[in-house]
Amino acid sequence: MSATKEIEKELNVGQRGPVEHERRDQIIKSADEHFRKYGYSKTTVSDLSKAIGVSSAYIYRFFESKQAIGEAICAMTLGRIGDTILEIANSDQSASSRIRKLYKAMVDKGFELFFNDRKLHDIVIAAIDGKWSSVVGYKEVKLGAIRKIVVDGRESGEFERKTPLDETCLAILETLAPFAHPILLEQNDPEGLHESASAVSSLVLRSLAP
Amino acid sequence: MSATKEIEKELNVGQRGPVEHERRDQIIKSADEHFRKYGYSKTTVSDLSKAIGVSSAYIYRFFESKQAIGEAICAMTLGRIGDTILEIANSDQSASSRIRKLYKAMVDKGFELFFNDRKLHDIVIAAIDGKWSSVVGYKEVKLGAIRKIVVDGRESGEFERKTPLDETCLAILETLAPFAHPILLEQNDPEGLHESASAVSSLVLRSLAP
Numbered sequence: 445m446s447a448t449k450e451i452e453k454e455l456n457v458g459q460r461g462p463v464e465h466e467r468r469d470q471i472i473k474s475a476d477e478h479f480r481k482y483g484y485s486k487t488t489v490s491d492l493s494k495a496i497g498v499s500s501a502y503i504y505r506f507f508e509s510k511q512a513i514g515e516a517i518c519a520m521t522l523g524r525i526g527d528t529i530l531e532i533a534n535s536d537q538s539a540s541s542r543i544r545k546l547y548k549a550m551v552d553k554g555f556e557l558f559f560n561d562r563k564l565h566d567i568v569i570a571a572i573d574g575k576w577s578s579v580v581g582y583k584e585v586k587l588g589a590i591r592k593i594v595v596d597g598r599e600s601g602e603f604e605r606k607t608p609l610d611e612t613c614l615a616i617l618e619t620l621a622p623f624a625h626p627i628l629l630e631q632n633d634p635e636g637l638h639e640s641a642s643a644v645s646s647l648v649l650r651s652l653a654p
Numbered sequence: 655m656s657a658t659k660e661i662e663k664e665l666n667v668g669q670r671g672p673v674e675h676e677r678r679d680q681i682i683k684s685a686d687e688h689f690r691k692y693g694y695s696k697t698t699v700s701d702l703s704k705a706i707g708v709s710s711a712y713i714y715r716f717f718e719s720k721q722a723i724g725e726a727i728c729a730m731t732l733g734r735i736g737d738t739i740l741e742i743a744n745s746d747q748s749a750s751s752r753i754r755k756l757y758k759a760m761v762d763k764g765f766e767l768f769f770n771d772r773k774l775h776d777i778v779i780a781a782i783d784g785k786w787s788s789v790v791g792y793k794e795v796k797l798g799a800i801r802k803i804v805v806d807g808r809e810s811g812e813f814e815r816k817t818p819l820d821e822t823c824l825a826i827l828e829t830l831a832p833f834a835h836p837i838l839l840e841q842n843d844p845e846g847l848h849e850s851a852s853a854v855s856s857l858v859l860r861s862l863a864p
Contacts, residue, residue, distance in 0.1 A: 572841065639824070647825035647861045
């Protein structure tokens, strides 16, 4: 199952009608563009219906509120990062190399998807403040990817096996925070972040050495 | 020099009159209480002067704006955490033990000082959003404490010496973020945070093993 599907599983708040519907995807895509341009917090469903060129009633056939559209966008965005993470975790490279790629991808994808012209997409803030369900699903995806890499590295003899697996995975998840959390990403300059991500992934690899 | 003084050095925005003044400290203390109770963003200098029982003109003798008072409170708060951090870094315990205490203290002091009845002090948000100078000074204090512990641990033979010192210190600073950043502290439950802080300090210690 892809990360997008995994995260959408968590997403049952205010979603209506068939999930696999072309018009639904189209509304999400247009709403995403509109929110990025004018801001999520300032936009109403009525603004959105005018911009997309459908009636508000049509939007309400798929989503019960603006937040429900926001949740779908958030799930889509986090799902894209999640797909990249799972692709790295499931690749046949060495576990060490996958750890390095994981940190680098968090920074690269984070900038690509959370920001638009260096401005943080304000849906992300609403999602974090409101503890939207897709954020919970995303955390599970990250933890699952870390576990896959650590288990593979322990089996191949690249990583030590003494520390309890859960403890190792939890600690690695925490060390990803400065690169996974949009608010922390926003407070750092991109060049500094790549240097930091590289330093942290090296520290994690030293900690994993047998 | 204590961390409070170190951080106050960075603080030259909108501060007036003698820094070491009893009434100035009194204004800061009363303003801190008032902001915690009613919120920083909702309070004006006029509200504050009424609450403290002095004239607005008297407040303006010491601070040119509400933000200048906020900066002084922020410097005081971060200075207190900084003093705790420096005390740990300069103690005569083993370097490993100091690393553990550092993570634990970040969580404990963070909750004590950033939150009031589980609500984040909104000065912290303003400080982070506005990149107040005390936040920069605080980062330097954290980095200095980490460097002291790592250097001591390298000298005593507790820690490895192959990795460039700057890289090690930068990476450790980043792994503190989930416990040092008020917005991340707010999003986690306190029990989970202690478990995470312990797991991350153990990971860091494994990475430092010679």
